[in-house]
C-alpha cells in the first residue's frame with residue numbers, strides 16, 4: 122500500500138515547459154484519473170512517477186519515501202501501457218510471470234502467483250496461448266496480469282483501453298473497476314476520454330497544457346466545473362455556452378441572452394457579479410429539454426425555439442435547436458421522435474452555470490478550485 126505525493130513537479134524539455142509545478146496528494150487505495158486533451162502532459166507525468174523520465178524540479182514521494190533518485194524497478198510500481206508490450210514468442214503464462222522470474226523468485230511461487238493473477242482476470246484457460254492467438258481485450262488483460270502479479274503498491278495505467286473497440290472498452294472499464302476493489306492498491310490512470318474518467322475515478326484531475334484545471338470527484342466536476350475548460354470537457358454531449366449580460370443584480374438577478382430572453386438567476390453567484398457584466402451561461406443538454414405539456418414549475422423557463430436536427434439515441438433523443446441565434450443541443454425524453462420546426466423547451470434554471478466571460482472562471486464558488 123502506498124500514497125503518492127507530487128510536490129511542485131516541473132518538467133521541461135530544453136526550453137519547452139511540459140508540466141508547470143504540479144501539486145497532488147493521492148491517498149492509498151485511491152483510483153485517480155488524470156484526464157486532458159492529447160499533448161497536455163499526462164504520459165509525461167505518469168512516466169515521471171514511474172521513474173522512466175527525470176523530473177526537472179520538485180519532489181515525488183511514494184509510500185512516504187522520496188523517489189526522485191530511485192530506479193523504476195525499486196519504486197514498487199507497475200505500469201500498463203496502451204500497446205500491451207507483450208513478448209510475442211512467450212505464452213500467456215510466461216508473459217505474466219516474466220517479472221517474477223527476472224526477480225529470481227522460486228518456481229513454485231511464480232507458478233502460484235501467475236495462476237492467481239490469471240484467475241482474477243479470467244485468463245486461466247488461455248495460459249498456454251501466445252499473444253497472437255488472443256483478442257485485443259485478452260492481450261490487454263495479460264498486460265494487466267503482468268502488472269498485478271508483482272503486487273505493486275501503485276498501478277500506473279497509460280490509456281490502456283485506447284486500442285480496443287467501443288464495446289470491449291466498456292467491458293474492460295468495468296473489469297478494471299472490479300479489479301481495483303479486489304487488489305486494493307492506489308491507481309493512477311491516464312486517459313483523454315472523459316467518459317472513462319467519469320466512470321472509473323474516485324477523483325479526477327483535469328490537466329490542460331501542463332496545468333491542473335480542477336481536482337474533484339466525477340460529480341463535483343460535472344455539477345460544479347471551475348471554469349469553461351472543465352465545463353466543456355466533462356459531459357457528453359458537451360455543455361452549451363451562450364453569451365449574456367447580467368441585469369437587475371440587486372433586485373431580481375437575471376441574465377439576458379437575447380433581446381427576447383431574460384433568464385432569472387436562482388442561486389447565488391460571485392460577489393463581484395454586477396449589472397452589465399459579460400458572462401457565459403452554461404446549459405447542459407439535459408437541462409434544456411423538450412417540454413412535455415405539464416405545468417411550468419417555478420424553477421423552469423419555457424421558451425419556443427426551432428428544431429433543426431434530431432438524433433435518436435433510443436432511450437432519449439438529442440435535439441439541435443436555435444437559441445439566442447446560435448445552435449445548441451437539447452434533449453427529448455421518451456420513445457417518440459420530436460418533429461422538426463418550432464417547439465417548446467424547458468430550461469432548468471437551478472442547473473445553469475455562469476462564467477466570467479473575461480476570465481472563463483466560474484462565478485459559483487466551490488471546493489477544489491484553482
Ligand SMILES: Nc1ncnc2c1ncn2[C@@H]1O[C@H](COP(=O)(O)OP(=O)(O)O)[C@@H](O)[C@H]1O
Nearest residue numbers: 134137139157158159160161162163164165166
Ligand atoms: N522526449 C520529448 N522531447 C520533447 N518534447 C516532448 C518529449 N516527450 C513529450 N514531449 C512533449 O510534451 C508534451 C506532453 O506530451 P505527453 O505527456 O506525451 O502528452 P499526453 O500524454 O497528455 O498526450 C507534448 O507537447 C509533447 O510533444
Ligand SMILES: [Mg+2]
Nearest residue numbers: 163164165280
Ligand atoms: Mg499520452
